[in-house]
Amino acid sequence: MNEKLHAPGGPQFPRRYGRAGTIAGISAVLCATSLIAIPSANAAVPTFPDNLVVFPDRDFVTIEGYQDRVGQTGLVEVTRKGAGVVGSAQGVVAAGDVAFEINHPGGYCWGAGTGLNVTPDIRPGDVVSIKFNGAEAGATTVQDAYVTEHSSLSGTTLTVKGHAGANVNPAQMEQRIVEPALKDTSVGRRDVRAVPGPLTVENGYSSSLTFGPDGTFTATYEFNDAATAGIAAAASGERAMAWEVEDADANRQGLTIAEFGELGGPGMGGCPNGPLQSGPAGPTNVKVSKTGSDLKVNWTPAEAIPGTPAISGYRITAVGHTRTGNEQTETGVRVSDPKAASTVIKGLRSDEAYDVYVVSVSAAGETFPAVPFIPETDTTKPLVTASPNGGTFPTAQELTLTANELGSDIFYTLDGSDPIGSGGVAAEDANLYKGPVPVSASTKLTYAAIDPSGNVSDNGTVEFIITNNPVPDAPAFTGAPVAGKGSATVSWTAPNPGAEGLTISGYTVQAYTGNGAFGSQKKVAGNVTSLVYDGLDGDTEYRFTVRASNANGDSPESAKSEPVTVQGEVVANAGPDQSIVRRTTASNVTLDGTGSTATGATYQWRQVLSNPTDPDAVNLAGSTTLQPTFSLPVYKYPMTNKPLTFELTVTAGGGTKTDVVTVTPIPDRVTAQGQWKSRDFRVDGTSTVVGGTITVRSGGPGGAVLGTAPVTAAAAPGTGGIFTLRLRDGNAPAANPGTIWIESTLGGTAGPITVVNK
Structure with missing residues (x-):
């Protein structure tokens, strides 16, 4: 069962960080420099709308998109060079912008479904990947960029300093200061931001982001008034954002958001501690046997959690049950061998009962909490098995001997003699089994084991005949x-x-x-x-x-x-995923379930909606046939361009199966700029497709409609379409609307866009 965080609150974050697909009124500010993607080796950066967004300071990951896999389980792994996988979790993809989150309120804990119960200390250079059915579906390399100093204020000038590693593309960075109180100032939103290049004018401030030759960056903010500068300086939300790839629509893929001053996430909402917060991993399969006044302790050596100090040894302690006042006797040994698997605690009282504690030791301390083990008296002889259990082979073999009791010593001979002598001790000519035995010639082995309590197994015999004749290679x-x-x-x-x-x-x-x-x-x-x-x-x-x-x-x-x-008696096949270009009229789409069970089957299709009022709902005709249809309507707010998910349920012979398919609307791409002066308001823009209609809204999505304009063909040698909305005199807004939002009936959106004064 996947453990999830249930904390009801917690900070919230925008779900898209590029120009296209932004929400909550947040859009990217693009620099004029050319954008060069720096992908990491063996890590396929997700393609929009899919993305892996990493918040390393809180060991928090957001998995966005993947709507073609709703209901599927994804495996997220954090991999570190030289250490391997240092953190992992499984989560089920949900419908919506965010597929699922890890180590964030409402999301999954690290270790959920994987058994690696540790919250990784995510660092620059780590690779965060997601896999479905063992196949990687995207990866983000954590960028080496972060704020190093709290913002410094001088008059109305605010500076933020930070680090940008050699592998970070400066053209794909941004620095932000987040403070909700800024919404009530001339800034008009919850953050200010600086992008590479010289000072750029924004609402209420100007900003720039420059880089030094020593791997540093400086974000400079010039505020229009001292009060706003003071609010920004008092904020504690300085962030450095860096991304691996920026696509043609300015979507930031493979995004890292480093948050200055944020505490790490281990233990959040009852999730596992970080790699150093509980000491080293403890040994497993501990078994304690009492023989007279001795305790023989056996265990399976521990393995250090990836990214933590190596285990250097073990501490084994026997604590007597008898109390004298507030005291109990304690006797133990320290073993300075990380590969050790047994020890004997001698000189104990034969009439006393003991609890035995076995913990690992490393530079991070000792395993906490230590778990007590109660000694037991064992009278059952062990059982030894051989693999392979003899036979004729054309090539050399390796013989593996296994005892069913932990800590048993296995001995073998090659001349047919008894490996265990009188008195329950190994014969003089017996060999102690330490690992697989190479068998390169015909051989007969006799074997037996002595368990920690001195019980001796029955003898076993295995015979190999090795012909050494050549056999084929493995196919x-x-x-x-x-x-x-x-x-x-x-x-x-x-x-x-x-x-x-x-x-x-x-x-x-x-x-x-x-x-x-x-x-x-x-x-x-x-x-x-x-x-x-x-x-x-x-x-x-x-x-x-x-x-x-x-x-x-x-x-x-x-x-x-x-x-x-393997397919069962009932097969549900909803057909391949589709991408449909939005058009000036509704587009007819046909779903295809013809790969499903045909004989005696019934079918039921339904659209998987995020909620009962999902604006992307369509009317599905023929929902009980193998090939239903629907009309993909022209775009109108609050519709989105998210993939539409449809589920096919097939029932036959008393069995039922389901399968899903996605249909992704492909919109046009639009741009615009707005100008205002008294009694004159104008918006000019472009579209990649001719024939649509542009709606101009004030503010953002859902804002008041200021007007509409058709998209006509651009004059040669231009390509695509252009549009102009001009409102004069009484039709023009009485005041500069500040920002506008552009949406096309072909699905393209842009904004918020700042309207400049003429």
Whole structure:
């Protein structure tokens, strides 16, 4: 079960950070310099509307978009060079701008669904990625940019200083000061911002962002009045924003928002602590056996949480139950070996009961809290198993011996003699098993084990015959398996047959589920390199392996294939996702469920809406057929261009399955500029498409309509469309509206746009 944060409040943030798709009245200020994306190696930056936004100071991640995967579970991982995965969590994609969040009120905790129960200390250079069914669907490399000093005020001039690493593109940075009180000043919004370049005039202030040769940046703000400057200086919301890619619509992809002075997120809302807040990870599988006055303690060595100090050893303590006043006896040992797995505490009272504590030790301290273990008296002899359990093999093998009791010592001999002598101790010529035993020639081994309490297992014998005749190389799969109803088709390449003159005589394919091997093996002839593996359970994920055979024997088993989910008796296939260009009239769209179960099935389509009044709702005709239709209407506020999600439910033979498909409206792109003087108001702009109608609103989305204008073809050599709205005399606004919002019937939007005085 995925643990989620339930804190009801918490700071809120805009969900889009580029020019296109902005909300809450926030738009990007673009610099005139050319924008050069600096992608990181092996990290595919998401494409708008998908995005991974990282707030490293609070170890908080927002996953935006991914509306083609609503209802699917995404795995988010934080990977650090040289340390591997240092944090992970699973979350289910919800409908809306924000798919889900991690370590933020209402979101998921780090460790949810993954078992890595630690809140990572996210740092510059870390890569935050999201995967679905094992395939990466986007990644953000945390940018090395942050504020280093609180803002400094001199008169009406405010400066903010910070750091910008060598891998940060200065053209893809912005510095902001967030203070809601600024909305009631001449600024008119909750923040001020500085972008690269010289001083640029904004409402109530001018700003610039410059960079030094030593990896520093300075944001300078010149306010129009001292009172506003004082409000900004008293704010504590200085941020440095840097992004990896900026697309043609100025959407900021792979975004990092560093917040000066914010505390780290570990422990938030009951989530796991940070990597150093609970000391090192403790050992596992601890077993304590009492033999006379000794306690033998065994454990599985601990592994340090990625990104934390290495484990240097262990502390093992026995605490007696008997109290003398307020005191209890305590006896223990310190083991300075991180790979140690056992010790003996000697000289204890045989008539006393003890609790035993085993903790790891590192530079970060000791495991906290320590968990007590109660010694037990063991009279059951251990059981030893061998793998492989002997046989005839064409090549050398490795023998693995495993005892079912932790801490057991396994001994073996090669001459058939008893490995355990009289008195329950190892025979003089016995070998202590320390790891897999190489078997390169025909050999017979006898083995037995002694558990921590001195119990001795029965002897076991395993015999190998090694022929050393060449066998084929392991085959390799060609692509992922293809799902069928109760089956999957797997294909592979023919390997080296082993030696000149030898041929592949056949192949053996084995199916696997998460529980191990499934069913019996399937065999095909040596001239066949594909197989329809039938008899599989529907709606179950499988992987496969394949072996090749020649006259001498079998090849090694191949690596497992990519996973595939086999279709069940009922198949729901809602068809491929679509992108539909918005037009001047409603566009007819047909959904396609023809890949679904056909015989005796009923169908039900529905649109997945964010709420009952979702403005993107459409009328779905033929919702009980395989190919329903709907009209994608021309754009009108409060409609959006978010993907429309449709769910198909198929019912047949008493079973039901569902599948979803998305239809994404593609809008035109619009720009505009506004001018005002007394009794004269004018808005000029462009559109990438001719034929739409532009609506000009005051303020932002949903503001009062000031007027409309058609988009006509631009004069040659220009391309696309242009529009002009001009209002004179009594039709013009009595005062400068300040900002305007532009929306096209073809879906394009722009703004808020500052209206300048002529």
